[in-house]
Amino acid sequence: MLFNSFSFLIFFPVVTAGYFLAPHKYRWAFLLAASCVFYMAFIPYYILILFTAIGIDYYAGIKIEDTEDVKKRKTYLILSVVSTSLLLILFKYFNFFNANFKEIASFLHWNYSIGFLSIALPIGLSFHTFQSLSYVIEVYRRKQKAERHLGIYSLYVMFYPQLVAGPIERPQNLLHQFRERHEFDYLRLRAGLQRMLWGFFKKAVIADNLAMYVGLVFGNPHHYSGAPLLLASVFFAFQIYCDFSGYSDIALGSAKVMGFDLMENFKVPYGATTVTEFWRRWHISLSSWIRDYIFFPLSMGWRKMGKLGIVCATLVTFAFAGLWHGASWLFVFFGLLHGFVLSLELLTSRWRNKISSFFPDICSNIFGRLYVFSFWTASLVFFRAGTFADALYIVSRFPSGISEFGRTVGTALFQMSVAPFRMLFSTLQLYYGNLRFSFLLGLVLVVIVSEILEYKIGLFVLLNKIPKIFRWIWYVVLVLSIMNLGVTTEVLFIYFQF
Amino acid sequence: MKIFWSWTVFFIIIFLSQIAISHFITEPWGARTLSETLDKGYDVLYFGDSTVDASADTDTDKAPITEMLRRLKPELSIADLSRSSNHLGLYEAMVGQIAKSGKKPVIIIPINMRSFSPWYDKRPEFQFEKEIFYLTAPSPLIACFYKPLAVFRAINVNAVTFSEFYQTPVYRGKKQIGIVADFNDTVLATTTPENIKTSFMLGYMFDLDAKHRKLDSLRNIIDQADRSGIKIYFYITPINHEQGEKFYGKEFKEQMEKNTDTVCAILKEKKHSCLNLAFSVDPSYFQSPVLPSEHLNEKGRMFVAEEVAKML
The missing domain is CATH 3.40.50.1110 (SGNH hydrolase)
Structure with a gap:
């Protein structure tokens, strides 16, 4: 079931009402049943895969806790990790690895006859697999007690707000919440609905409208010159942010309404001044997961290599992160690119701090944000483009795009001296075709302003400080915007494909 | 009760605003022109x-x-x-x-x-889904909610x-x-x-x-x-x-x-x-x-x- 669907608009109030009406003793069962219904709206029988993964990790967690034998504990951990990961590898990576083995076999003139699987990827597999792995590892590390209640553990994996696209929760944060009594609280309801509304706006209005232009250009990149390619790349940076953070807002908001606090997944990522900082603000649940379960173990294991060890650990971690996003060398390259830049930042941190000390903070911050945004936008081209060749073509056109765009804006600004201000947008709109360019630009400005407000004072803090009448006007504006400016063609949440 | 009335007023405003928007701002060419023409x-x-x-x-x-x-x-x-x-x-x-x-x-x-x-x-721009929906909707009220119904996939726009x-x-x-x-x-x-x-x-x-x-x-x-x-x-x-x-x-x-x-x-x-x-x-x-x-x-x-x- 998609969040931006009519069925969810019915599902959510029914489930929320049912949750509060149900006796506290049975609320976990009610939520679990609702989460099953939510998941089965996609491919119903895939729930068996989910149950299999739940069964394996539930059993492993108990066995790990019940034994003090180090070898046995490790065995159960490995069994759990391997079998859970195998599910992910089978559905998501089998064809990718198979294609690569086929290429190698062909090169070596070996006979290789294993065919490809034509099975759909279970929705949310990457997310709930990582969430399950996190549980087992934390039990092994003795940082989390094994959950003995199968129903509660199942709900931990299947809790519908975060089931299909995160946040990837940690057991310490989420498990205990299913046992807590949550009474209906109007202020909490309001906070949750505010968050959901903003999430819907970001997804349905901003992300989906930007997606139309991005899809047009990225669908046929060789038909476009530098400026549209650059513009589409910039728009994609905003699209993916609004799409994913919008989804997270809806997830966090719908959980909050019922009294559950999920972890924040984004913290104004485009306010980061280094790529290192960016990854502490972007998709925080994933970046913290790979930091805790891949980077730290690797860097500890390679600590004797000094900085080289950290660099290697960073590259491996980000290659893994790239691969998590998709079964393609493009995604691996995307990850490695980030790993490389992070390593560079690590190795040059002292010099950079020295250089930036010569400049006022505001200059360093502006430069830093431009640097991070530019790098992120360029790296996203490899994320979005269909092929490596297309991605390289697009990125190679950025310099000409910048000068082309600059000339257009310059011409328009010059004409503004004799023409009305609207000439600026008319000129740009004509240049980029009948795609409501000024509207798309307006959407980007909305994102920038909201992010600045979030960074400075907190968007919802501000919202709850303004007089009630303006707050309700804001709600009316958002709802009507979603209803009338949303896109009517199918634009999936980007992270659903992972 | 105050909260109840706040929400009620909110939904009424949304409902009426949507009707106004769809009638005065976003009503598609075909529906508007045809009804005016038939009247004449x-x-x-x-x-x-x-x-x-x-x-x-x-x-x-x-x-x-x-x-x-x-x-x-x-x-x-x-x-x-x-x-x-x-x-x-x-x-x-x-x-x-x-x-x-x-x-x-x-x-x-x-x-x-x-x-x-x-x-x-x-x-895509020649599909005129909106015009066709307005002209074939069972009632004008449903037609007013074309866009939100389409945005939330309640109707199959088939664009x-x-x-x-x-x-x-x-x-x-x-x-x-x-x-x-x-x-x-x-x-x-x-x-x-x-x-x-x-x-x-x-x-x-x-x-x-x-x-x-x-x-x-x-x-x-x-x-x-x-x-x-x-x-x-x-x-x-x-x-x-x-x-x-x-x-x-x-x-x-x-x-x-x-x-x-x-x-x-x-x-x-x-x-x-x-x-x-x-x-x-x-x-x-x-x-x-x-x-x-x-x-x-x-x-x-x-x-x-x-x-x-x-x-x-």
Whole structure:
């Protein structure tokens, strides 16, 4: 079931009402049943895969806790990790690895006859697999007690707000919440609905409208010159942010309404001044997961290599992160690119701090944000483009795009001296075709302003400080915007494909 | 109670605002124009696309075909319901709405052969889902909520995305020669002989299947009109066929004849006459004597007006 669907608009109030009406003793069962219904709206029988993964990790967690034998504990951990990961590898990576083995076999003139699987990827597999792995590892590390209640553990994996696209929760944060009594609280309801509304706006209005232009250009990149390619790349940076953070807002908001606090997944990522900082603000649940379960173990294991060890650990971690996003060398390259830049930042941190000390903070911050945004936008081209060749073509056109765009804006600004201000947008709109360019630009400005407000004072803090009448006007504006400016063609949440 | 009333007022404001927005701001052309036209009780409703009113720079008389027809038939009140890119799918919805109204104007429907080509048929901006929804919705109130229902996928809008459009196969006769993405709009907009030749092929030289969805619309239009006692006249709009034959020889004429015969066969099957003007004029009747456009100049529009007047 998609969040931006009519069925969810019915599902959510029914489930929320049912949750509060149900006796506290049975609320976990009610939520679990609702989460099953939510998941089965996609491919119903895939729930068996989910149950299999739940069964394996539930059993492993108990066995790990019940034994003090180090070898046995490790065995159960490995069994759990391997079998859970195998599910992910089978559905998501089998064809990718198979294609690569086929290429190698062909090169070596070996006979290789294993065919490809034509099975759909279970929705949310990457997310709930990582969430399950996190549980087992934390039990092994003795940082989390094994959950003995199968129903509660199942709900931990299947809790519908975060089931299909995160946040990837940690057991310490989420498990205990299913046992807590949550009474209906109007202020909490309001906070949750505010968050959901903003999430819907970001997804349905901003992300989906930007997606139309991005899809047009990225669908046929060789038909476009530098400026549209650059513009589409910039728009994609905003699209993916609004799409994913919008989804997270809806997830966090719908959980909050019922009294559950999920972890924040984004913290104004485009306010980061280094790529290192960016990854502490972007998709925080994933970046913290790979930091805790891949980077730290690797860097500890390679600590004797000094900085080289950290660099290697960073590259491996980000290659893994790239691969998590998709079964393609493009995604691996995307990850490695980030790993490389992070390593560079690590190795040059002292010099950079020295250089930036010569400049006022505001200059360093502006430069830093431009640097991070530019790098992120360029790296996203490899994320979005269909092929490596297309991605390289697009990125190679950025310099000409910048000068082309600059000339257009310059011409328009010059004409503004004799023409009305609207000439600026008319000129740009004509240049980029009948795609409501000024509207798309307006959407980007909305994102920038909201992010600045979030960074400075907190968007919802501000919202709850303004007089009630303006707050309700804001709600009316958002709802009507979603209803009338949303896109009517199918634009999936980007992270659903992972 | 205060909270209850706050929420109630909120939802009432949303409801009324949505009705206002959909009526005053976003109501689509077809629904608004048709209802206003029906209220005025015209004798003749002239549907059509840009072939009705496009003119050439050299025209002294830039009147659309409808105006020329009014001069020829002053005893009839004629409403112009043409708009660029309109097609049989939209006309089907419009005729349905007219049939529901109980009114019985005479309807004239030009059939543009280019509208059947994949290049046009699958173009996202020519789907007019919103117009069709407004015209076919069970009640005006539901129509007001078209957009939110579509945004939240409560109704299947069935729009064609640009990526789907670019993957649409393109044919020469029955043979697929590529996909839309292979023929770049921007490139084809430049009028080199090669581009003009390609444009003729894209616009006309597909093999029209009798099961084409727009031909289904044609059948439905006739059935609805017949059930409601509404008189409809059809004509096939002129094509710059001599120019097409210059590029493709006999192949162009034969394919065009086959396609127009397919259309006429349906009309005849439904006991309607088929005024086939596709091959009636030479290049001097067109806005451009060279380009594959059905847009007519003054002489061409007057010719069509006279032929339509003879039908009425």
